Structure formats: C-alpha cells, structure tokens
Ligand SMILES: Nc1nc2c(c(=O)[nH]1)N(C=O)[C@@H](CNc1ccc(C(=O)N[C@@H](CCC(=O)O)C(=O)O)cc1)CN2
C-alpha cells in the first residue's frame with residue numbers, strides 16, 4: 001500500500017483506541033525502550049513529546065527514567081518550525097519551561113540548543129512501519145529532514161502501537177529507514 005493509503009488507515013485505527021489502551025501499550029513500549037537504551041546509553045537522546053489528544057505513544061516514563069537513572073544521557077527535544085518544515089533541537093531538563101503549540105505538541109520555551117551532529121539516538125514517532133524499517137508519519141517530511149542531518153551512525157528507533165505491514169510501496173530517496181522499531185510485544189531490528 002502507499003503512504004497516503006496507510007496514513008489514512010492507521011490514523012483511523014489509532015483514533016479508535018481508548019486512551020487507557022494507549023496508556024497500557026505506551027508503558028509496554030517504554031519498558032522495552034529503556035532496556036534497549038541501557039545496553040549502550042547514548043550521549044544525546046532525541047525524544048518527541050507526545051500529542052496525547054492524537055493518541056500518540058507517551059514518552060514521559062522514558063524521559064523520567066533517563067533524568068533520574070542515566071546521568072550520562074542528555075534528553076533533547078524539538079521546537080517545530082512548520083513554515084520552514086524544520087525541527088530545532090534543545091536540551092530537555094526537569095526545569096525546562098514547556099508550552100503547547102497549536103498542534104498540541106509540548107515544546108521547550110528556548111533553552112540550550114543542541115547541534116544535530118551530537119545526537120546519537122532518536123526515538124521516532126510514526127503511524128505505521130514496514131518489514132524493511134521504512135515508516136509513514138503525518139506526511140510533513142519533518143523526521144526525514146531531521147534524520148538526514150544526523151550522522152549515519154545515529155540510531156533511529158521507531159515506536160509503534162501496531163505490527164509492521166509487509167511493504168510501503170512508494171518510498172523515495174528522502175526516506176531514511178529505522179534501525180529498530182518497538183511495538184508493545186516485539187523489538188524489530190533492521
Ligand atoms: N509528538 C510529535 N512531534 C512531532 C511530530 C510527530 O509526529 N509527533 N512530527 C512528525 O513529523 C513533527 C510535527 N508534525 C505534525 C504534523 C501533523 C500533525 C497533526 O496533528 N496532524 C493532523 C491530525 C492527526 C490526527 O488526527 O491524529 C491534522 O492535520 O489535523 C501534528 C504534527 C515534529 N514533531
């Protein structure tokens with residue numbers, strides 16, 4: 001299926017879930033993610049802050065775990081510039097002042113900027129992924145642009161409420177595949 005078809009189908013599947021279900025699945029995913037990060041703690045981990053009204057996977061347990069148990073890892077998150085289609089990255093600390101933008105994304109209000117080249121692991125939001133590690137998001141190309149500016153060694157871990165589809169049929173030269181994807185029941189390595 002194409003990205004457009006998959007986006008429509010999985011947006012609808014996600015909308016149908018009860019918040020309590022998303023909560024349970026988010027916890028299962030986050031426990032797996034914490035185990036994966038413990039193996040080789042990154043220096044700078046980029047984490048998206050969830051749009052909870054869209055039933056996105058909650059990432060706050062992972063963030064708290066890092067803050068209080070993994071002092072060698074700095075948490076990084078973005079301010080999204082929708083006009084220029086870019087994500088600007090900043091440190092996320094327990095005392096960072098956060099504000100919600102018009103899309104429901106919580107964003108740091110300024111702070112310490114982090115260069116893309118420093119980020120060695122990225123947790124990637126998605127609507128669906130395939131057995132080759134390609135993903136479909138909301139369609140803005142924000143993560144494709146951001147991941148292109150990271151180093152080739154940067155780990156890219158998708159998190160998904162749903163199992164993979166066989167194939168996204170219309171991937172293009174801009175699509176950057178994931179290195180892992182975590183679902184509530186499995187960790188896929190690509
Ligand atoms: N938490 C989070 N932050 C992120 C992303 C993401 O997917 N999740 N992005 C990833 O690229 C970028 C922002 N892109 C976005 C694009 C569209 C919508 C949005 O709300 N779109 C739909 C509603 C979706 C729904 O019904 O569930 C809309 O157009 O109304 C939000 C963020 C950067 N930051």
Ligand SMILES: Nc1ncnc2c1ncn2[C@@H]1O[C@H](COP(=O)(O)OP(=O)(O)OP(=O)(O)O)[C@@H](O)[C@H]1O
Nearest residue numbers: 003135136137138139140141142143144145148174
């Ligand atoms: N590095 C890039 N430079 C220019 N255009 C890009 C780049 N990356 C992606 N695009 C364009 O952005 C558009 C959206 O891409 P795509 O459908 O893959 O988004 P997505 O991965 O679902 O969205 P997101 O990354 O925001 O979750 C496509 O037209 C794609 O060609």
